[in-house]
Amino acid sequence: MSVDIVRAWVRGWAVSRDTQPPVEEFWGLRVDVGLPGHLVRHILPDASPAVLRHLAGTLDTPGTWLKVCAPAEQVTPSLTPAWAVQQPEFMMTAPLRRTRATAPDGYTLAVIQRGQVVTARLLTADGEMAARGQIALTGATGVVDKVETAAAHRRRGLGSVVMTALSTAAAERGATTGVLLATADGKALYTTLGWQQHTVVTPAVVAT
Numbered sequence: 154m155s156v157d158i159v160r161a162w163v164r165g166w167a168v169s170r171d172t173q174p175p176v177e178e179f180w181g182l183r184v185d186v187g188l189p190g191h192l193v194r195h196i197l198p199d200a201s202p203a204v205l206r207h208l209a210g211t212l213d214t215p216g217t218w219l220k221v222c223a224p225a226e227q228v229t230p231s232l233t234p235a236w237a238v239q240q241p242e243f244m245m246t247a248p249l250r251r252t253r254a255t256a257p258d259g260y261t262l263a264v265i266q267r268g269q270v271v272t273a274r275l276l277t278a279d280g281e282m283a284a285r286g287q288i289a290l291t292g293a294t295g296v297v298d299k300v301e302t303a304a305a306h307r308r309r310g311l312g313s314v315v316m317t318a319l320s321t322a323a324a325e326r327g328a329t330t331g332v333l334l335a336t337a338d339g340k341a342l343y344t345t346l347g348w349q350q351h352t353v354v355t356p357a358v359v360a361t
Contacts, residue, residue, distance in 0.1 A: 158246060158351055159198040159222060162332045165296020168269050169289035180204050190361065192216035197223075205231035215361040220354050228355040239356040243335045247320075247348040249295055249328050254318035257309060264318055271326070273318035275311050284311035288319040288331070295323035297333035312342050 163175045163182045175182040181197045192214060197204070200221055208219065209232045219236070221228045222244070229238055256262040260275045260283055269291065275284040286300035297319055302311050320331060334354060335343055 155351070156198040158332060159196065159244065161291065161294040161330075162244060162296055162334065163196050165289040165291045165294060165332065166298060166334075168291060169287060169296060169298040180208060188216075190216050190358075191218065194218040194220055196220045202227075202231045209233050209236055213359060215359050217359045219357045221357070222352045222354055224353050225355045228357065232357060235359050236357045237360045239358065240337065242354040242356060243337070243340045244351045244354055245333055245335055245340065245343050245348040246351050247331045247343075247346070249320045249324040249331045251321045251324045252317050254314050254321055256314060257311070260311070262314065262318060264322055266322070266326075271319065271322045273315045273322070275306075275314060277306075284315050286312075286315040286319055288323050288328075290323060290326055290328055293327070293329045295319070295328035295331050297331055300333075300339070313346060316343070316346055 160182065163184065167175050167184050173185045175184050180200055181195065184194050186193060195208060195218065197219065200223065205221065205228065213235060225238055225241060232238070254262060256275055260277060263274045263276060265272050270287050270289050272287040273285065274282060277283055282303060283306040284302040286297060288295045288297050300312060300315060323331065333343065
């Protein structure tokens with residue numbers, strides 16, 4: 154596993170979510186998010202059990218998250234009962250290429266850039282948001298984030314159109330490698346689009 158990929162994802166995620174820049178810690182990176190239920194996240198690219206036990210025993214504020222680049226069976230034994238392990242996530246990468254993104258009949262594709270973030274939206278004729286996603290540009294890396302399709306518009310290939318639009322927009326702006334963090338459901342879509350798993354990520358949070 155390349156630690157550089159993980160670090161690139163953290164930097165891009167912070168840009169996408171408009172948080173403070175990541176802070177280097179001896180275990181990895183810290184992002185101060187400041188939201189209810191999500192105050193801070195600690196990203197551990199390569200954590201030993203000793204480091205995990207140290208963090209789990211000293212971090213006790215509700216809304217504190219760990220994102221550990223390891224499967225749950227390697228993470229859970231080092232956590233205290235205060236931590237709730239969440240469903241696994243999957244960090245994935247893919248080359249970013251220019252490909253024409255075509256909106257299906259009945260939809261309009263809009264691609265807008267604000268600062269370092271490019272957003273792609275598929276809208277219905279009534280202006281309803283059917284699908285969306287965004288990509289944060291940090292040099293050669295584009296970090297895909299907040300990809301979603303409204304329930305009434307699923308199974309129509311809209312997610313693929315959004316991903317193609319984001320990849321194209323990022324490539325046109327000089328990015329060459331895409332990184333994202335997928336749920337199990339999202340992983341299935343991204344795999345069909347050529348994305349490859351980089352590492353499994355185990356999230357855990359101090360519950361309220």
